[in-house]
Amino acid sequence: MIPTSRSTVRRLPERARYDRATVDAILDEGLVCHVGFVDDGQPFVIPAAYARQGDRLVIHGSAASRMVKRLAAGEPACVTVTLLDGLVLARSAFHHSVNYRSVVIFGRTRAVADPDRKRELLRAFTERLYPGRWSAARPPSEQELKATLVVELPLREVVAKLRTGGPIDDAEDMALPVWAGVVPLRLVAGAPEPAPDLAGDPPSAALAWPPEA
Amino acid sequence: MIPTSRSTVRRLPERARYDRATVDAILDEGLVCHVGFVDDGQPFVIPAAYARQGDRLVIHGSAASRMVKRLAAGEPACVTVTLLDGLVLARSAFHHSVNYRSVVIFGRTRAVADPDRKRELLRAFTERLYPGRWSAARPPSEQELKATLVVELPLREVVAKLRTGGPIDDAEDMALPVWAGVVPLRLVAGAPEPAPDLAGDPPSAALAWPPEA
Numbered sequence: 058m059i060p061t062s063r064s065t066v067r068r069l070p071e072r073a074r075y076d077r078a079t080v081d082a083i084l085d086e087g088l089v090c091h092v093g094f095v096d097d098g099q100p101f102v103i104p105a106a107y108a109r110q111g112d113r114l115v116i117h118g119s120a121a122s123r124m125v126k127r128l129a130a131g132e133p134a135c136v137t138v139t140l141l142d143g144l145v146l147a148r149s150a151f152h153h154s155v156n157y158r159s160v161v162i163f164g165r166t167r168a169v170a171d172p173d174r175k176r177e178l179l180r181a182f183t184e185r186l187y188p189g190r191w192s193a194a195r196p197p198s199e200q201e202l203k204a205t206l207v208v209e210l211p212l213r214e215v216v217a218k219l220r221t222g223g224p225i226d227d228a229e230d231m232a233l234p235v236w237a238g239v240v241p242l243r244l245v246a247g248a249p250e251p252a253p254d255l256a257g258d259p260p261s262a263a264l265a266w267p268p269e270a
Numbered sequence: 271m272i273p274t275s276r277s278t279v280r281r282l283p284e285r286a287r288y289d290r291a292t293v294d295a296i297l298d299e300g301l302v303c304h305v306g307f308v309d310d311g312q313p314f315v316i317p318a319a320y321a322r323q324g325d326r327l328v329i330h331g332s333a334a335s336r337m338v339k340r341l342a343a344g345e346p347a348c349v350t351v352t353l354l355d356g357l358v359l360a361r362s363a364f365h366h367s368v369n370y371r372s373v374v375i376f377g378r379t380r381a382v383a384d385p386d387r388k389r390e391l392l393r394a395f396t397e398r399l400y401p402g403r404w405s406a407a408r409p410p411s412e413q414e415l416k417a418t419l420v421v422e423l424p425l426r427e428v429v430a431k432l433r434t435g436g437p438i439d440d441a442e443d444m445a446l447p448v449w450a451g452v453v454p455l456r457l458v459a460g461a462p463e464p465a466p467d468l469a470g471d472p473p474s475a476a477l478a479w480p481p482e483a
Binding site for chain 1: 276280281301302304305306307308309311312313314315316317319332334335336346347348349350352354357359360361362363364366368370372374376392396399400403404406407408409410411414418436437443444445446447448449450451452453454455456457458459460461462463464465466467468469
């Protein structure tokens with residue numbers, strides 16, 4: 058992707074990546090994005106579940122949601138996904154840092170009107186976040202589909218930024234007897250907690266999470 | 271805190287909390303916030319480490335950073351912290367959801383000019399994210415302090431929103447033989463990875479993370 062003035066990373070440009078493979082890998086690992094939009098000059102930043110579908114990001118929500126309504130109206134948006142990978146401990150307080158991978162997307166979202174495409178995107182969205190559930194669960198009714206807005210944002214003006222590896226200390230600090238390194242962080246799933254009132258004898262292998270890459 | 275028109279949750283208002291105890295607990299568990307600001311009508315959403323200090327949120331960064339410069343200029347901002355707690359699997363595709371706790375703060379950030387206060391905020395910031403490191407690591411030089419902008423955002427116009435618990439299915443779906451429940455998610459720390467070139471014999475108990483509540 059070609060960097061634009063707003064998607065070009067100016068601070069620490071060596072951390073920026075503009076290739077789709079890097080962007081897609083980050084988007085396909087994350088679960089929650091932060092959606093930015095402007096209302097009367099005031100920025101709003103709202104978390105939302107999302108899924109990448111090919112060359113676009115898909116978000117959905119209630120037709121009654123302020124955020125989804127703003128997105129459906131096609132106003133300028135910025136959607137950011139951040140994965141936190143670790144705490145970086147340096148020999149100096151100044152060089153402490155965080156390992157992360159993030160993607161920032163600029164653009165205008167578009168509401169998906171066609172009911173067949175909407176259903177297909179919801180299917181893909183559900184399968185991405187909750188693998189295997191679209192076929193296991195009751196599919197959406199016509200009324201449920203109508204109550205759901207689906208918006209998509211093209212992955213056109215997008216940049217990834219990441220920090221990996223250990224601390225980068227100043228040469229004159231290297232001899233200090235201070236522990237330095239990385240404390241890795243990651244999101245893990247615990248044991249599934251069944252609802253207390255399950256009917257019948259549903260398969261207990263409820264969900265393969267995280268999904269196989 | 272008294273909800274304002276922009277901080278009042280309109281969609282699913284039963285998930286909103288306006289009390290400081292709830293807000294503080296979420297802010298004190300998170301590590302990364304998403305900072306929203308507007309530049310020429312375009313929203314930007316940028317991830318940043320943060321720490322709560324009393325009744326304000328503290329963010330810092332390079333004096334060369336676009337985001338930090340915008341924040342230091344005191345323009346309208348929105349800062350959001352989101353903790354992802356689980357995937358909620360329902361008997362219908364429609365009622366699948368996510369358990370989360372989030373805080374959204376509106377306001378104008380202010381740059382901290384006083385050097386003593388700046389140093390104190392950086393100390394508190396470092397101790398919050400990397401417990402025990404302010405005293406272990408080399409303290410910042412005057413030059414490093416000057417290269418760092420510290421901004422604070424008062425916790426005045428702020429709202430927490432959260433979803434907890436199991437799926438809420440429609441009555442007519444309760445008899446379906448579909449597994450339903452929650453897959454809990456949490457952020458965990460792995461074994462610390464020392465830098466390859468540690469000098470002396472620094473204590474290996476590098477960091478108590480997560481910090482004791």
